[in-house]
Amino acid sequence: MHRQIRDNFVQHYSYLRLFSLLTAIILFIAGCAVDPEKQPWLADSLAHPERVELDESDLAIDRVSYVARYLLPSDDRSKFINNLLEKKSGGCSNCIFSSGLFVSNSASSVTGSGLGVGLMALDMGLSVINFFADGSLDRVSGFVMPKEFNGVAISSTEQAQSLAASYSEAKLISAAEGIGYSISCVYGCDGMRRIYRLISVNPSKQAHYIYKPDDIAVLAIFGEMKEVANPSEIDIAVYGFEPKFTTTPGNQWFFSFGGDPVLDETGQINISIGENGASFQMRKGLEGTKIHRDFLKNIYSDSYSFYGNSDDYPSVIAYEGILYSYIVDSSNGFVKYRLVER
Template sequence: MKKLLYCFVVTTFLTACESTPPPPHLALEKENISKVTPIASLESKAENKQKIDKVRYLARHLMGVEQQELFINNLQQKITEWDYSNTTIGFLASSAITGNPLSSHGLSTANQVEAALNIISYFADGSKDVIGQMWLPREVDGVEITSEDQATKEAERLSLNAIAFSLDKLGYSKPKYVGTLKEGAIKLYTAELINKYPNPKFPLQPENLTVLQLVMAYDEVKSPKQFDKLALGFTPAYQSTIAGHQIILMGGEKFDSEGNLVMATSESGQKFPEPKQDLWMTSIGREFFRKVSSQIPWIQGKDLIGNRALVYNSEIYTFFATRANSFISSRIDG
């Protein structure tokens, strides 16, 4: 499961590298990704330190088992100082909560026991190479969610809305459904660049984009953890599995020897331009994921060679190690 989408992309779309000179846009891409703010600089402010610790917590499954345990133990010393995260996502407004039930004035023995027991449940799966997780409150847009099936469908709807929002902001058409892959598990959408004039912010700006969306069955959260409430800013009622809500952005075009656009085919037989590459950590890809994550309570991260990054709440972070005391090294600003 932990490499489901990544392996799919590699085996389905990516081809072997050719011995040709690197395209000129690569130098600009390298320049953009080097525009970072060190985490130490951000954490010099108390509010930023708390914010980044919450991101570390939500992305903790990228750590190994022992490092997760150490990280959670360290958080026990800080949790009484945490405030609830302020959410700017519209549909979460009615579910937002304030205060801290674990504050030094209200910390009970029961809560301490709950926090200690919660640590055990974090380690069952060990570390992950890829995470993609989303949470939902009990009520969304005034409608109560009463089943796991309804939650799964609602998460998919909200996720697609976020994708459409991001594509629109980047100058692309609305996502067009073109079928599924992996026996229906992955839904495919395409979008075309509306304004053909290049955006100087994006050295690589494909005319055609392909979005792959994986939304697996959601689970009801029967005993919400206090850590989760504080990190998310609302009480989660449903959640995906650790890697059960993933989004991949691909783009670029492939042409055959005669200059014709190469087309791919979905399981239902629909044709769409075969994408050339994964855009996860390109300039346009980072901006796409920043905007998607501004609309839904969702985190996605990858711990892969040359590709160690995560996105949450409009920010892109990178890391060199997944150790408790050094997880997340900088914020990518470019």
């Protein structure tokens, strides 16, 4: 049932976004440019970042491809991992296994859509591994943690999850306040499924955005973590540390942003409790907008956490504060581009 509900949400979201973009294309063909003042979300969604091709020697190709490998079909995923192992056995001089070439960023300090005519419910299942028939996922996210995190020795999965959630929450708070939003947790503030509200308090910091809602609701999902008994050589080479705790494969550690959420009679976010837990309705999803890309870069700004989405355009993977895009090519890694704002 959880999988079906999540499928319905993703399908509904994709249909709304596709309808919006097709409408925009029709408007352009008809000679009617989208006015950013009248249709800011649509104009922003059409202002795609540039895809800059990575140099074939860039270690990010293999590193980020491995982190987001569950976006690949299972056969291609196996071929890609075998290719990495062949590089290691071949004594590569410029690969993720090369001594002294890889420097981890893990020491970094903690410092929808539619055209406005309807509402979209944000109701995602928690910790649901929803593979397609080919073994791939449309979205991936996760958190990987060493045995000592920010000076604290981790002794249990519960402690690992609590510290990781607090860490990611701090990232969200910093990102929101950095662009002029106040932020407060309004539901489930100590749990695995939390809802936050962001209110614009300094619009001058949002001047460079086309779509910049005054009110944003955020659903945070922090999936369960498991202990890593025997981390692989690839894991250690990619992350730059020995993973001790990690989320399971899937879309397990993410934030979903909704602009202009529906409010109740008291002016608070109208939160409904369903089979999967708390959710809310929003008038616009932030995916595909510049403000969303900036949130991704700031939240997933080190090698502990990652996020990937094949439904977005261009496809996006957020890792170590950089946004990447990809094509499916298992032989040499499928991450091929870095996204740069125009």
